[in-house]
Amino acid sequence: MMKARPITRYTTLGLFGLLVCGLGIMFTGFDLSGVLAAEYAPAPKLTAADYPTIAGVNSRVAVWIFAQLHLWFAAFVLAVPIFVFIIEVIGMRTRDKRYDDMAYEFIKVAITAYSLTAILGGALLFSLILFYPHLFNYLAVIFSESMFYYALLFFAESAVLYIYYYGWHWLQGGFRKWVHLTLGLTLNAVGTTLMLLANAWLTFMMSPAGVDGAGVFSGDAWAAIHNFLWNPINIHRFVANIAYGGSIVGAYAAFKFLTAGSKEARAHYDWMGYNANFIAICALLPLPFAGYYLAAEIYAYSQQMGITLMGGIFAWLFIIQAVLIGTLFLSANYYLWCGMGRSDGAKRYTKYIKYIAIVLVGAFLVWFTPHTLVLSNAELKALGGPHHKILGPLGIMPAKNTAVNVMIIFTALSFMFYRRANKIATVNWVNAGNAFQVALFTAGIINIMFLGIYHGYFTNTVYKVAASIPQVLTTVVVIVGSITLDSFIYKNAREVAPLHWGRIPGRAQYALFLLAVAFTWLMGLMGYIRSGIRQHWHVVDIMRDNSTEAFTPTLGYAANVVSVAAIIFMAMVIFVFWIAQVSSNKTLPAGYWKA
């Protein structure tokens, strides 16, 4: 097989570097070309009459559903090229064609979803212009340049995506493969830049910058983009998108596994489902920390928004969020445990699964224990207040942080058992290595508990929050340390027997479906909270929402809207899966065509 010469590799990477620099200049150069001398109007003060009513449609619900559907698809189509690129690199390095085929199949699913993303983005744009013309106009003045570049980048994204997908089989081998990989990298650079721009618009509405108290734009577009909550949202969305994309392609693999007609097809889609779940878990593990950082920054920007977020009206949605996150961890672990059945050597580890399950369920219960209970008067009287005297202390953040760190460590342990299941270590210090690993886990868990209990309950509030950082670092040290040690222990390890791909119960596939559904619902509910904490403001403290819908709906109503949107999204996803399947079916009608 021909290999690309180093010079051609460097040329390709150099061209890509130039492209990234160009994008960077474009990105940071908004303020340079900004119309600094122009006069800008203050944010408009609207009345209910300024919001058009069209065909009796509830404007807020229409925008809400279109925005949510667009966001779900956008998260999916931005995430898939990231791990497709990584899988393609693995295929190139290992020269194992299965990786290349899997990457192609993942991008094939994303290509139909890409069209739907664009259609829903258009629907969102039209609904904003039609139902909220003054708000849209105000934002369009501030973000005129970024919206213009967004449109250009959208064309670039489409062009690169189509060449990347349709050129997959054409750009194979040697230098051509490097060109293809460069296209993949470009696709990710453009896609991520698109996300960063759109994030700036929504975070401006939460933490406006580049405007004065009356909403008069200073002309500095970069200040408006680089607002207080921009980077926390960027980090959270980037990580969450990967986890979400992994869960959706995992559901695709599960769908294909359950409908597969042959043993070979089942083995292929089992392998694909495993990889998708692995991607989802890898991104899921750091996700609670990204979420915690975002919430802490919201508090730092506005205590009022922070308290509304977790201590006010939305607090009970956080309980639902906790249940869903627990569901994600349980289903991801359950899938790994079922997957151990592929190996003949797994029985050495299956006896430990029940203990992991007990810890996960225990941590899950702490994770969703509410701080303040919703009670009737009689119940309040019987309890002596809204706080349970034993369970009440579990309702505060130090207990939640401790629980989630423990859940993450035990999920990593499940994964390590899975990795070990089919291996026999050959190094002579295997017992000492295992003992040290157990010691690392034990010391790490004791430290997390100590930080959570001592600083959470026996020091002042500042230390409660501060202790979360060493807790996170302890978790990182335990996971990275034990995986590193594991790789040395299992260096040159023997295999018990070849892995039996496809030897996994059907119920494990439903765990993959559960992962995708829980993620979707979770994103919808949390997205509503993030947007809802603006309350009666379009742009916080700058532009007031004076429409008839400027109130916070009941949690039941909000959950119903999100659930309806999630059902519509799932129906569209099933359509995408079906289309991906239809495209590979062929009918040869006998006697229909002239010979």
Place this chain on the structure above:
Amino acid sequence: MKGYVLPFFAGLVVCSAGFLALDALLMNLQGLSLIFQQ
């Protein structure tokens, strides 16, 4: 068993000391930054 118990306790001591050092470093750094802010 001997090849297991000793490395376990040795590992426990080393890891615990390491984690305590990490805690002390991070909590003190944050404590100092709070003092300087005030």
